[in-house]
Amino acid sequence: MQIRGIAVPDFMYGTAWKESRTQALTELALREGFRAIDTANQRKHYCEEAVGEGIRASGLALDTLFIQTKYTQRSGQDERLPYDEDAPIGTQVRQSFHSSIAHLGKIDSFVLHGPSQREGLGPNDHEAWRAIEQLPVALIGISNVTPRQLEELVSFAIVPPAFVQNRCYASAGWDREVRALCTHHGIVYQGFSILTANRDVVQHDREIRAMAKSRGIETSQLVFAFIRARGALPLTGTSDAAHMRLDLASTAIELTAEELAFVESRGG
Numbered sequence: 001m002q003i004r005g006i007a008v009p010d011f012m013y014g015t016a017w018k019e020s021r022t023q024a025l026t027e028l029a030l031r032e033g034f035r036a037i038d039t040a041n042q043r044k045h046y047c048e049e050a051v052g053e054g055i056r057a058s059g060l061a062l063d064t065l066f067i068q069t070k071y072t073q074r075s076g077q078d079e080r081l082p083y084d085e086d087a088p089i090g091t092q093v094r095q096s097f098h099s100s101i102a103h104l105g106k107i108d109s110f111v112l113h114g115p116s117q118r119e120g121l122g123p124n125d126h127e128a129w130r131a132i133e134q135l136p137v138a139l140i141g142i143s144n145v146t147p148r149q150l151e152e153l154v155s156f157a158i159v160p161p162a163f164v165q166n167r168c169y170a171s172a173g174w175d176r177e178v179r180a181l182c183t184h185h186g187i188v189y190q191g192f193s194i195l196t197a198n199r200d201v202v203q204h205d206r207e208i209r210a211m212a213k214s215r216g217i218e219t220s221q222l223v224f225a226f227i228r229a230r231g232a233l234p235l236t237g238t239s240d241a242a243h244m245r246l247d248l249a250s251t252a253i254e255l256t257a258e259e260l261a262f263v264e265s266r267g268g
Helices: 019-032 048-058 089-104 123-133 147-156 176-185 196-202 206-215 219-229 241-252 257-265
Strands: 012-014 036-038 066-071 109-112 139-143 163-167 188-192 233-236
Touching: 012 019, 019 036, 019 048, 019 241, 048 089, 066 089, 089 123, 109 123, 109 163, 123 139, 123 147, 139 147, 147 176, 163 176, 176 188, 196 219, 206 219, 206 257, 219 233, 219 241, 219 257, 233 241
Parallel strands: 012 036, 012 233, 036 066, 066 109, 109 139, 139 163, 163 188, 188 233
Antiparallel strands: none
């Protein structure tokens, strides 16, 4: 897909919670065909340095890859910080960015890894966004936002977000409100935990399973095809090579309007 003139692969590989397997799984995902990698400079849940090692071990040229990382505020970090916690927020953003460049070699998309508070946006979020807007990066975004927070950010931003990355719950209509706002504002919605957060639909819904079986595909492929048809960019974090291939193969599946409506209805 093209996003503001930038070519972005239509499936991302997520590197959270891989720990000692991060390098090997990043390399495996690239060898299986992924060309977009999502990570964060947040040692609590990611090992960004090992992601970079996996990228280098793959032998692929950086200009063939799309690499996305994140600035995580202090409340989302443990003691292993990529910045000076006493520095102003804008300085922290720049320090995190340069640390990520050293780890990854380049950054195509830089994301604010969630607001600093549950309701609305606070001063730290405003300061972080202003600093992100000034970074030498093609695309910027935000993750883990509510509809109100996204509306507030769009109103505040000088450079609007290209991406929103949210956990995509079927029980919330596949994050219907945020997806609708993204469509309205020309923002690409990135969905994560599409399978793990929706086991009732992906694994246990008999009608979804029957639909996938009738098509000769896996239920996971059906759900990924649905998400993509709704204009979203899915993430997968599978550690299994066969599942990686199945996930990538889902990009060739086109669902009918009736099938799309049915999968949509399985959400809340």
